[in-house]
Every structure is written in structure tokens, then in C-alpha cells.
Amino acid sequence: MTDSSTGAGEPSRTLALLWGDPTLTAPRKGPRRSATPDQVVEAALSLADERGLAAVTVRAVAERVGVSAMSVYTYVPGKPELLDLMVDRLHLAMPRPPWRSRSWRRRLTDVAEANRALLTTHAWLTEVAALSRPPLGPGVMAKYEHELAAFDGTGLGDVETDAALTFLLGFVQSHCRSAHDAARATTDSAMSDADWWAANQPVLARALDPAAYPRAVRIGAAAGEAHGAAWSADAAWEFGLARTLDGLAALIDAAA
Amino acid sequence: MTDSSTGAGEPSRTLALLWGDPTLTAPRKGPRRSATPDQVVEAALSLADERGLAAVTVRAVAERVGVSAMSVYTYVPGKPELLDLMVDRLHLAMPRPPWRSRSWRRRLTDVAEANRALLTTHAWLTEVAALSRPPLGPGVMAKYEHELAAFDGTGLGDVETDAALTFLLGFVQSHCRSAHDAARATTDSAMSDADWWAANQPVLARALDPAAYPRAVRIGAAAGEAHGAAWSADAAWEFGLARTLDGLAALIDAAA
DNA sequence: CTGTACGCCGTACACCGTACAACGTATCGA
């Protein structure tokens, strides 16, 4: 539990890092720096993508950059701040194609799918708290601006637009987190879905009593059969996105 | 990273614990047990509720139970399994009032609010992966069954019902996670929302450029002003739940 | 009564984030 991520001395060195404060690149006194904050963030990102968030340790990042563990702290205030920088950098790299004159539903679908692609490529993102209080960096800002623009012409007010976007992104985040968890469960248990059910069949036979849980047993089986697995990411995505957009449609159509 | 949570020797001792396998209470050979698995789970739960998930360490749980750290492992296979037991126990304690003949919308609202209450009282639940691959214990099963019953009479098929429930719970989980994150951000930074903005005003003034991010700056300010904070949990809840139910209405009305 | 299976626990290991102090280096003020 690392408390007080942003100290009190000088308020939020993280913000300075995020926005590339010029005082950071100004000539300093001591010996030449052997790396840059960017390299540290890049190393951490590649580690997270290749081996998961748990592999992002200060020591591992340091080794990848080619400095000692403690030197990392001269580039980045601490680990929580490093995570913030990673998140913002990823958001900065997202594509932001101009919104053509398509329907709002098409545009919001694009928003959702872009976010799904991000959270699929970098699944560890679902493990860091990035939704409610994201780092206010250039990447997050640019993404926010771009996604808000997708609501142009919907007739929604400012407050409603913000709430609608949060709602949409909440669905994407929630879905991708589930997908990530499911993938990890089968991955690092080295046990397939079917194997698990087979191995635990004796215990489960008594537990999953159709008399006690009629709907649960029947529906659980039906869902598993329909998707070929206990949980299908694609099916859940199709369903959830359609529902989410339908829900917003009720609001947007009323506004128009 | 604790791998292989459920070993290969005897498949899933966790399931036996979840379902109170009688072989567990049968008289054993050695000395009297000085505690029970239930007491361990209870201690862990109280710890999590009082001081957060990070305070749930094996050593802390052991101390609360009154045994040594390593003795905990004679009651519970390991920490991931302990978390599973905690989750199931909480779900078992949820109220399951019979569904009267109210509208489906009213029933689903009850489902959502019951889950919100759970995730608010035990906010740490949003930090454990409990949605996609929950522990198949009696609590989770009973909750699943009860919530599925809320869909009786909607005309939805089995697969659709399961997807709809997952969708609804996904919203609740996502919302409560954001609320939890937001609360933590202001809590353990010992810095109020306003203080933070004031302290970082100089940097933010240049960063939040209305020319670069016209919508973001305007809408961010509007949302903050409307709710008296950067993010209002209650407002987001009202909005999101209405949207979620509207989205399901499009499906359910079509089925009827 | 004895063998043995089992509960309990102290110690130890590998790993984490990071505080601290020593040391070398490059710039600035004189």
C-alpha cells in the first residue's frame, strides 16, 4: 500500500511529466542522464504487454532500461505514477479518425470498438483503475475530446453527453475485464474448461442440484452449450453493445 | 503471482470447503483443531470490511483467529482460495425476497440495487475478479438462481436471460468499482478534490487548453458544476441504471 | 501401549517497493 502517490512538496510532479514540462529537459548540473522518462515508460509498457502487469516491477523495468533499480526513481516519482504515465501514453497512441457524417450509433460503435481493441491488446489495462479518475495527461485529454466529439449532433446536453460516454466506456471496461479474467483463468491454471468440469464432476454433481437451482442449472447449461464454453466473449460483446446502444437510443431519440 | 490456485492432487479442495464436504468435519487423528475454516473466512471478511482488501494478509488473518500464520494453511489451501470463500459467503448472506408480481423493470431494479448495496458495503469486492469466473459455491449459486428468477415472465429464452443478467450485473460492478476508486482517491490522498485542483492549477491552466480540447474543457466543467464534484456516484447510478434497463426493454418488449 | 497421521508453528526464501547514504560528475559563481 503505497500511500500519498502525489506528494505535497511540489504539487504533482506527475503532471509535469505527463505534459513534458520544459524544466525537465533543461540542462541540469550533475552527470549526464543515461536514459529518459520516456524510455522508462516504454520499458514498462513492453513488459506489461509481454508478461502482464505483475511483471512490471521496478527492478524489471530498471533492467530493461539498463540502469539500477533505484535509478528508476530519478525518472519517475514512484510506481503508481509510472502506471499513470503508461496509461496516458497508451491513450495518446489511439487512432482518432475524424468523425464523418455517419449516424451516432455508428460513431458510438466505433468508440466502443476502439476501446475494446485497446483493452484487448493491453489487457492489463483492465487491472488498473483507469476509468473514474484517469491521469489528466495529453493522451487522456485527446481521447476524451475525440470521443465527446462523437456525440456531436445527438442533441444531448453537456452533462448528459458526459454521462453517456462514461456509461458506454463503463460497459467496454467491464466486458474486457471479464474477458481478461476468463482468459487468465484458463491460461494460468493450465487446465482447460472441459478438464476442470471433468475433474470436479463428482463434487459438482451433488452441488449443482437441479432441484435446488432449477433455473441456474438449466440456463447455465444452455449458455454453455450455445457458446461452446461457459462464457463467450464475442457473444457477450455483441449482446452488451447492442443493449448499451439501445439504452442510449431511448435518450438520444428523445433529445432529437 | 501465485500460480495454480487449485492443485492437481485432489481436484479442488476449494469446492469441498465451499460445499461443506462432510469429510472435513469428520473426526481426524491429530490434536484438536483450534479453529474452523469458517472462523478464518470470517476473520478475513472483517479485516477486509474494516481496513480494505490490502489488509487481508495471511499473517493478519492468523492473528485475528488466534493461530500462527502457517496454521491458516491447514484451514484454507491458500490466499486465492480464501478470497473465493469470502466472496461466496457474502453472496450467501444476501437477501433473497420472493419476487412478487411486480413489473420486470421493478424486479431488475431490485436486483441492481441489492448488488449495489453489497458492493458498497464491501467495496473491496470490486477489486477481486468476481464476475466472469465466480467461485461455484452455494452462495453464488443461490444468488444466481434468485436473480434468474427475476426474469420469469419476460419471455426471454435461456441464453438471452443469462446474457441479460450478466449485462445488468456488469453495469453494477463497473459503477461500483468507479465509485470505490473515486472514494479511495480522495480518501488516501488526504487531499480534497478542490485542494487538488487548486494545488495543480498552474500546470493545469496550460494543460487544459480550451482551444485544444474545446468539448473536454467545457463538458468537464459543466459536469463538475452540475454535481458539485468531478464525479457524482449517485448521478452516474441513476443515469446508468435507467440506460441499462432501457436497453433491456428493447429486447424484452420485442420478446413479449 | 505404540505407531502414525495430523495440527501447529518457527524459520527461511524469494520477491516486492523504496529509504538512505556514499560516491562520482558536471555545471555554476567567484
Add this chain to the structure above:
DNA sequence: TCGATACGTTGTACGGTGTACGGCGTACAG
């Protein structure tokens, strides 16, 4: 030109985590 000084780098160390291992004593089975 020459300290003084500020800064980068690093090794060591501390307190924390989950848990493997082995010694010890207990209580039941024969």
C-alpha cells in the same frame, strides 16, 4: 581557473508479502 554545489547512479537494507519445509507434540487406530 577553481572550489562549491547540485545532481545522477548505485549497493545495501528495511519492512512487507505469500508460502515451502521440517520439527514437535497430540490424539486416535490397532
